[in-house]
Amino acid sequence: QVQLVESGGGLVQAGGSLRLSCAASGRTFSRNVMGWFRQAPGKEREIVAAINWSGGNIHYADSVKGRFTISRDNAKNTVFLQMNSLTSDDTAVYYCAAQQHSQDYIGETMREYDFWGQGTQVTVSP
Numbered sequence: 567q568v569q570l571v572e573s574g575g576g577l578v579q580a581g582g583s584l585r586l587s588c589a590a591s592g593r594t595f596s597r598n599v600m601g602w603f604r605q606a607p608g609k610e611r612e613i614v615a616a617i618n619w620s621g622g623n624i625h626y627a628d629s630v631k632g633r634f635t636i637s638r639d640n641a642k643n644t645v646f647l648q649m650n651s652l653t654s655d656d657t658a659v660y661y662c663a664a665q666q667h668s669q670d671y672i673g674e675t676m677r678e679y680d681f682w683g684q685g686t687q688v689t690v691s692p
Contacts, residue, residue, distance in 0.1 A: 568592035568681055570662045575686030578652055582690070586647040588662030588683060596640035599665040599672050601625075601679065602647045604658035604688075611661065615647060616672045625672045629655070652690045659685040 574586040586602065601616030615636035616625045624636060635648040645662060663679035665671075673679060 570664060570681055570683035572660065572662050572683045572686040575660060575688045577689045577691060579691050580653055582652050583648070583650045584652065584688060586649065586660055586662075586686060586688075588645045588647075590643040590645075590664065590681075594640075594643055595645075595664050595681075596643065597669050599668045599670070600638060600645045601663050601665075601672070602636060602645075603661045603663055603676065603679075604656075605661070605685075606658040609658075611676055613674050614660070616674070617645065618672060619669045623670055623672060625674065649688070652688075654690050654692055656688060657690050658688060660688050661685045 569591045570588055572588050578584055597619045599618050602614040603611050604614050605611040614627050617636045617638055633651045638645040662683040664681040666680035
């Protein structure tokens with residue numbers, strides 16, 4: 567059974583940092599695009615960042631460029647999201663996701679991802 571399990575969320579003050587982790591099990595994703603999405607209350611789920619299998623191709627949403635960094639450790643089947651300079655606009659549930667067939671093409675929509683975690687809450691206080 568394939569599982570993506572997020573961790574590292576929590577409550578942080580504006581300007582602070584958090585590091586999210588997503589550990590995959592049940593199969594290896596070392597050759598797959600993986601990404602982070604988020605969904606704030608009353609809003610649609612949106613992509614935050616995604617990374618190809620080697621780390622050589624990365625996409626960031628404009629709203630997080632320069633503040634967030636996505637990375638991966640293929641040996642550990644894990645992807646990370648380092649979030650710095652957090653603001654209240656970053657408050658959301660953050661989801662890890664993986665594309666089943668793509669190594670390099672980074673999808674930016676939910677429908678392009680086949681596996682999802684349960685999400686971890688990130689709350690940024692003013």
